[in-house]
Amino acid sequence: MRGGAARRGIWNQKKMDAMIEISDLTKTFTLHNQGGAVIEVMRDAALSVAPGECVGLVGASGAGKSTLMRMIYGNYLAASGRIIVGDVDVATAAPREILDLRRETLGYVSQFLRVVPRVPTLDVVAEPLLALGVPEAEAQARAADLLARLNIPRTLWGLSPTTFSGGEQQRVNIARGFAHDYPALLLDEPTASLDARNRAVVLDLILAAKARGAAIVGIFHDTEARDRVCDRIIDVARFTPGMAA
Amino acid sequence: MTDYNFAYLDEQTKRMIRRAILKGLAIPGYQVPFASREMPMPYGWGTGGVQVSAAVLCPEDTLKVIDQGADDTTNAVSIRRFFERTAQIAVTTATADATVIQTRHRIPEEPLRDGQILVYQVPIPEPLRFLEPRESETRKMHALEEYGLMHVKLYEDISRHGHIATAYAYPVKVADRYVMDPSPIPKFDNPKMEMAAIQLFGAGREQRIYALPPFTRVVSLDFEDHPFVASKADHPCGLCGAQDSYLDEVIVDDAGGRMFVCSDTDYCAGRQVDGHRGRDNKEDAA
Amino acid sequence: MTPLLQVKGLTKTYGRHIGCRDVSFDLFPGEVMGIVGESGSGKSTLLNSMAGHLVPDAGQVIFDTRDAGPRDTRAMSEPERRMLSRTDWAFVHQHARDGLRMGVSAGGNVGERLMAVGARNYGAIRASAVDWLDRVEIRADRVDDRPTTFSGGMQQRLQIARNLVTGPRLVFMDEPTGGLDVSVQARLLDLLRGLVRDMGLSAIIVTHDLAVVRLLADRLMVMKDGDVVETGLTDQVLDDPQHGYTQLLVSSVLQV
Numbered sequence: 001m002r003g004g005a006a007r008r009g010i011w012n013q014k015k016m017d018a019m020i021e022i023s024d025l026t027k028t029f030t031l032h033n034q035g036g037a038v039i040e041v042m043r044d045a046a047l048s049v050a051p052g053e054c055v056g057l058v059g060a061s062g063a064g065k066s067t068l069m070r071m072i073y074g075n076y077l078a079a080s081g082r083i084i085v086g087d088v089d090v091a092t093a094a095p096r097e098i099l100d101l102r103r104e105t106l107g108y109v110s111q112f113l114r115v116v117p118r119v120p121t122l123d124v125v126a127e128p129l130l131a132l133g134v135p136e137a138e139a140q141a142r143a144a145d146l147l148a149r150l151n152i153p154r155t156l157w158g159l160s161p162t163t164f165s166g167g168e169q170q171r172v173n174i175a176r177g178f179a180h181d182y183p184a185l186l187l188d189e190p191t192a193s194l195d196a197r198n199r200a201v202v203l204d205l206i207l208a209a210k211a212r213g214a215a216i217v218g219i220f221h222d223t224e225a226r227d228r229v230c231d232r233i234i235d236v237a238r239f240t241p242g243m244a245a
Numbered sequence: 246m247t248d249y250n251f252a253y254l255d256e257q258t259k260r261m262i263r264r265a266i267l268k269g270l271a272i273p274g275y276q277v278p279f280a281s282r283e284m285p286m287p288y289g290w291g292t293g294g295v296q297v298s299a300a301v302l303c304p305e306d307t308l309k310v311i312d313q314g315a316d317d318t319t320n321a322v323s324i325r326r327f328f329e330r331t332a333q334i335a336v337t338t339a340t341a342d343a344t345v346i347q348t349r350h351r352i353p354e355e356p357l358r359d360g361q362i363l364v365y366q367v368p369i370p371e372p373l374r375f376l377e378p379r380e381s382e383t384r385k386m387h388a389l390e391e392y393g394l395m396h397v398k399l400y401e402d403i404s405r406h407g408h409i410a411t412a413y414a415y416p417v418k419v420a421d422r423y424v425m426d427p428s429p430i431p432k433f434d435n436p437k438m439e440m441a442a443i444q445l446f447g448a449g450r451e452q453r454i455y456a457l458p459p460f461t462r463v464v465s466l467d468f469e470d471h472p473f474v475a476s477k478a479d480h481p482c483g484l485c486g487a488q489d490s491y492l493d494e495v496i497v498d499d500a501g502g503r504m505f506v507c508s509d510t511d512y513c514a515g516r517q518v519d520g521h522r523g524r525d526n527k528e529d530a531a
Numbered sequence: 532m533t534p535l536l537q538v539k540g541l542t543k544t545y546g547r548h549i550g551c552r553d554v555s556f557d558l559f560p561g562e563v564m565g566i567v568g569e570s571g572s573g574k575s576t577l578l579n580s581m582a583g584h585l586v587p588d589a590g591q592v593i594f595d596t597r598d599a600g601p602r603d604t605r606a607m608s609e610p611e612r613r614m615l616s617r618t619d620w621a622f623v624h625q626h627a628r629d630g631l632r633m634g635v636s637a638g639g640n641v642g643e644r645l646m647a648v649g650a651r652n653y654g655a656i657r658a659s660a661v662d663w664l665d666r667v668e669i670r671a672d673r674v675d676d677r678p679t680t681f682s683g684g685m686q687q688r689l690q691i692a693r694n695l696v697t698g699p700r701l702v703f704m705d706e707p708t709g710g711l712d713v714s715v716q717a718r719l720l721d722l723l724r725g726l727v728r729d730m731g732l733s734a735i736i737v738t739h740d741l742a743v744v745r746l747l748a749d750r751l752m753v754m755k756d757g758d759v760v761e762t763g764l765t766d767q768v769l770d771d772p773q774h775g776y777t778q779l780l781v782s783s784v785l786q787v
Contacts, residue, residue, distance in 0.1 A: 029771075030773070031778070032774070032775025032778055032779075033775055033778055033779055033782070070770070070771075074764060074767060075764075075766050075767055075770050075771065076767065076770065076771040077763075077767060077771050077773065095562075095749070095750050095763060095764050096559050096562065098764060099562070099749050099764070114745070114746075116717060116720050116721045116724065116746050117714075117717035118714070118717045118718060118721065119721050130728060131728060376632070376634070376635070385609075385613075389609070389610045389613060391613065391647060392647075393617075393643055393644070393645075393646040393647025393648070394643065394646075394647075396646040396650075396651070397632075397635055397639045397642065397643050397646055400638070400639050400642055400646065400653060400656065400657075401635060401636060401639050403653050404636055404638055404639070404657070404674075404675045405636075405675065468651055468652060468653040469651050469652045469653075470652050470653050470654050471653050
């Protein structure tokens, strides 16, 4: 396939200091249609996450936690600084490199489930594996396994998740995010809108990912969840000048 | 009545047509545009064939004209009379005696020989026309030898009828290069197109001339698993008993009675003179 | 890795009016590039210039051919370019009628490209056609029907099958979901995503619909008045637009 497993092995063997390494990261928004207002939302951010480590981001609402996560994923552009994931500097990498990174190395579970309408839930969850060249049957089996663990009834697997409840959509989102064993994971509020039972399942998934060496950055409003899985906490206020993110 | 120039057309026009013919012979199957003249018969009545014949006739020639194989139909008679009047050349119904044969939609059964010219009347010269109406596009296809569309037509036939249903004007590839419409001759005649005589094709309304020099390779298009078959009605001729000639089906009475006779009247008559008789022939063998 | 397509300084004008100006980008195998912009932005001009339907005034369109490596398609002879567009390239038109032969059966439409490159076995051609109809979710019993009897969505899927049957590596698409019912669009988008992934296709898709590019394209170029004003990963350009025009475009999208 595409060497994902081989690369993962390399990360573990190297026993690197960091799978995710952020330094001198700065972000501004320039609102051209509002008189060119320039809003600085991040200055000199630094962060380091080792394989097997889970770092939790905390801070006031709108303080910049999601912004930082999106920048790591390449969804937001950095004004300056470095975002090293594995051996790729996301801040300066070519689109192709970031696409490869997202496919094999860096997973992201956002707060929103964005899907092509009318695609069945099972296929939505299997898709990251199909993109890696995993045979369809195997990909669907793994997807089924995750959906079952996350207590999505089998009867819903053939339906598009666009009509599901918020909690169900969140679980489908999580299943998709954990379908492939990413060496690095970004989780934005993975346990929000979940009941205790499902929250426990998700935390188990996170712990299992840690155990196999994944480097994880997570945003958890739920302090109990945070305490259970996070090795360190970072308050983003350190590098966000207090303006809206 | 004023005298006509030999074979009706002025010499300049004949020169133009001859140039087109030479070009056509140099590029077998390629449709050469020519300035088709107003003729004293309307489009659809053989003006292309008549112009080509007029350009190649010499005073020493002997002309035969057939229409669906027959020398005695209205069109054959009137075109033959036209040339008798405007060229005063000898005319004949015997294929072997003719030097120029103008034909509508048939090739004579008797093999033609070196020194003879067969002139075909062509309605639509472009074999791709019904699939691709744009002249600009068909010209490019011929120029670039892009003939996939021709096979699409045959594919459609098979999908619709179970076999290639094209029974006449069956497309051919000549000299391994151009795909050509052989004019609406029955597909039975296609194999005859590899012959010792020169073949000239004239389309008056469409203003195109094309040609085949003697012994040009002519291959009827087909699929590997649906090969070309030169088929005819599965009967002998009712008049002369011939097994290998193309037949016309003739209704003989009001009760649906029918007879199959050779389409080539000269061929049939010749066989009867030699003593061959078919089942429906009422004359005595003597 | 060699880019599948390298566009360099592509410019096309219509007299004094700029169609597209000085457009450059690289496209790699397996990537889908979206080009968005409003009417008059030059996106269709750019697409047609790349695909060889229009002759650009300047620039190169270098394609990594199978036999001869990277070659400037503008410098190719017309027969070579036409051969390319029948084999390695495909073009999906906005209106299926422009990309299909309406008087030919579905099977004939799909088989044409095969016959154009020398396929001469009726049974094999038909089997390929049926296989492809199945892949685009058209029932096999429609193989002998003409596209005039198909719905708009089916015609578009037939057009896609017709284009993909020779296994092209690069597909140009001009508003592939334009004019289709919303529910039909969804099905078509999913089909396209699946085919792109399964066949390792690269694609360049022109559309004015931002929702379509978000779902289908990896990378995005935003055009305004003939210029590319912004380019980057699709989600980045839509979520963190840098250029004023992009910001305006994104904020103008109606939410459902």
